[in-house]
Amino acid sequence: MTESEVLTDLGRSTPASLEQQLERFALDVGELHQRQKLHTEQLEEALVQMRTTYLETVRSMAYVVEAKDAYTGQHLERCRVYGNTVMAALGVSAQYPDAEYGFLLHDVGKVGVPERILNKPGPLTAAEWRVMRTHPIIGYQILQGIPFMTTAASIVRCHHEMWDGVGYPEGLRGEQIPLPARVFQVVDAFDAMTTDRPYRASLGVERAADEIQRMAGAQFDPDVCRVFADLVETLPQRL
Amino acid sequence: MSDAATGQKRVVLVVDDDSAIRRVVRTVLEADNFEVVEAADGPAALLLLEAINGRGPEAVVLDIMMPGIDGIEVCRRIDHSRVKVVMLSARDDAETRDEAAKAGCDAYLTKPFSAIELLDAVEKLAT
Numbered sequence: 001m002t003e004s005e006v007l008t009d010l011g012r013s014t015p016a017s018l019e020q021q022l023e024r025f026a027l028d029v030g031e032l033h034q035r036q037k038l039h040t041e042q043l044e045e046a047l048v049q050m051r052t053t054y055l056e057t058v059r060s061m062a063y064v065v066e067a068k069d070a071y072t073g074q075h076l077e078r079c080r081v082y083g084n085t086v087m088a089a090l091g092v093s094a095q096y097p098d099a100e101y102g103f104l105l106h107d108v109g110k111v112g113v114p115e116r117i118l119n120k121p122g123p124l125t126a127a128e129w130r131v132m133r134t135h136p137i138i139g140y141q142i143l144q145g146i147p148f149m150t151t152a153a154s155i156v157r158c159h160h161e162m163w164d165g166v167g168y169p170e171g172l173r174g175e176q177i178p179l180p181a182r183v184f185q186v187v188d189a190f191d192a193m194t195t196d197r198p199y200r201a202s203l204g205v206e207r208a209a210d211e212i213q214r215m216a217g218a219q220f221d222p223d224v225c226r227v228f229a230d231l232v233e234t235l236p237q238r239l
Numbered sequence: 240m241s242d243a244a245t246g247q248k249r250v251v252l253v254v255d256d257d258s259a260i261r262r263v264v265r266t267v268l269e270a271d272n273f274e275v276v277e278a279a280d281g282p283a284a285l286l287l288l289e290a291i292n293g294r295g296p297e298a299v300v301l302d303i304m305m306p307g308i309d310g311i312e313v314c315r316r317i318d319h320s321r322v323k324v325v326m327l328s329a330r331d332d333a334e335t336r337d338e339a340a341k342a343g344c345d346a347y348l349t350k351p352f353s354a355i356e357l358l359d360a361v362e363k364l365a366t
Contacts, residue, residue, distance in 0.1 A: 021350065
């Protein structure tokens, strides 16, 4: 028997057995790495699925409200896509990941407004306007408790505020209005102007874009308007 | 009970006359948050088990070929209602495996051993 065989027989480690052990552990490392990769892939897939589910759920909520109010075609979806495009151009998408939920849900508070006011054919009385103007607050209250809806809730609350302070419910002005809400105001107005409504035809992209620029610094955030002007030609008109 | 439930680490006793193996097993188990105690031979292991009886360890990782009392005999003398046994031996013959099973071991791994298999076995038994 060689010395190493004697050692092996006694169950002691030899340089050879330690080397084998090292190789075995190297295999372990490879396998663990594979498992980790698989695990990460599964988590990423689950995350994508979860995001899709969130978005679809929010869409359903938004459509419920729209069904009660006036049906506006793909207005909600265009607000979402245009809003996301402007947020990306401003470089703030990652900062406000739930902004798109707010773009879709901006009018969710209208569930709290009686239908006779929402669908009244003629002009609203002063009292009816007071009720109508509560919808941003009602919407905010609906969303404020949801942890992943912080930005969305702020958009809902502030989507009728105006840059020069004459909006509602609080008459906030300038940068007191959260940036995603300032973005929403621009894309919402643009979409309203570029779609046919029962009472008037679309203004067309060019005139609508001019109109937005004319309101920069008055109704709208001038910085948002500047970014919007650069990308308005790239926005998809049909969704 | 798991350490997550009690806030205490699960304890594993490693018995091997080879300090290199003890060190490697310790490193693997500690990486998975086990507390590891060591014994270099059978009598030391049995004394230790008696001394800390009731307060762990939950599992013993046990070499077979050791001078004095070998691992099979140590396994036979262990209170299997309290402590689970993972054999870790260079021997891979049917006869030895059979003897170990008769002595009451709960898992049998061979050297060179897989860290993953060792952790899987100990995780499964030490609960």
